[in-house]
Amino acid sequence: MADQEQRRKIVVVGGGITGLTTAYYLQKQIREQCLPIDVLLIEASLRLGGKIQTYRKNNVIMERGPESFFDREGHIHQLAKELKIDSQLTANKLGPTYVAVGSQLYPIPERLMAGDAPHVSSFITSGLFSISGKIRASGDFVISRTKEKIDQPVGPFFRRRFGAEIVENLVEPLLASVYAGDVEQLSLQSTFPQLYHLEQQHRSLLLGMRKEQSSIFYGSPSKNEDEGIFETFTNGLETLVEAMEHALLPQTVMKGIKVERIETTTTKTAVVLSHTAPVMADQVVVATPFYVTEQLLAAYHIKPLQQMTAATMATVNMIFHKDQALDWNALAFFVSRNSDFAITSCTWSNLKWPLTANKEQVLLRIYIGRVGDETIVELSDKEIEETVLQDLKKTTDITGRPQQTVITRWKKGMPQYTVGHQQRVAEIKQILQKECPSIHVAGSSFEGISIPECIAQGKQVAQQLLMKE
Known part of the structure; x- marks a missing residue:
């Protein structure tokens, strides 16, 4: 009974890539060091991984969220090696890339x-x-x-x-x-x-x-002449999420459970859940989008959280038969604001990532929505598809309609690191350290939007928490 009372509990709120990484490294180090600490990961949705969502069907691989990563510091390579999935890493193929200005496409300077x-x-x-x-x-x-x-x-x-x-x-x-x-x-x-x-x-x-x-x-540039610096996994980015989730102890993950608020008591931190009793924790990591974090920590009136903003955007994946796009050999084009386009970029995924579709298919990945141009995301699926097709037909030889279109909206999905962002993050951490030192924040809203940066945050916060324990 005495041993049970001495055990400590760390709760991670938010099962996106940052929260998932935090829980993974906490459990890994606790197991290696035989520490008397329990870890609980709580996610409001029914799946882990946040914006990393791979759509796999009929041998086609689409990414609803991010499609790849640039692993400058090697964080994902190290993690993939630990999870024994490093053999599945693959780099992007290179090809001509353009920028749309007005109604014309111009090649981006070589390499x-x-x-x-x-x-x-x-x-x-x-x-x-x-x-x-x-x-x-x-x-x-x-x-x-x-x-x-x-x-x-x-x-x-x-x-x-x-x-x-x-x-x-x-x-x-x-x-x-x-x-x-x-x-x-x-x-x-x-x-x-x-x-x-x-x-x-x-x-x-x-x-x-x-x-x-x-x-x-x-x-740094790629060392391979025909490969780029971006990478993914052969069966999609969600391979990483699935491997990390598999490595967690199943009883330490709660999915489909919403956290209502987080409050500190004299001895513990209460994570108040919907439809069930609060979870009492010694340390809490909040790895949710800033606007969710602000609601969970509303009792502390953290003004810098209220000053943060995010852009709404969407990904549009389209499959065509190869005969519908005969003479196109470019990899992608990006769109200047000084253009006649509604989309912000378009990538030929089947050329950039050959394993995403078969040789009879053309797989396009289009972004729509950015700061100052977010209303397009509110259109219906049919209207978005029609708008995208009109843009594609201005510059490409695409004919007919796609065999399949998958649209994924990300409302407030892209945190905006506006001027003063680092100062705001520092102020948030100072307020938490003063008012509730058992609560910590991490995630794409704070110190890096890329997957490697989120993984680095998760690993770092795990190390810091165990040093405190």
């Missing part, structure tokens, strides 16, 4: 999407920029370092170095496909801190990237 530092010659010969735009972009070689020591928006930073045309025709379209955000509001410190450091160290971003062999957006 940029492979993670290479941009070659000056590729900018000079690119039809994506006017002569005056190219001359202005060359100003990066002589423009001085920014004197700003505080956070600044991404748009003005790039505009100062390369001019407005580079921002409108390249930077904004690429970032819209990643953050669904507004470059006039996105935080440089929270999205591309490496670029600020490159500028401070080398003055010129282009020279700095050449010296350090990194690209504007992605870091």
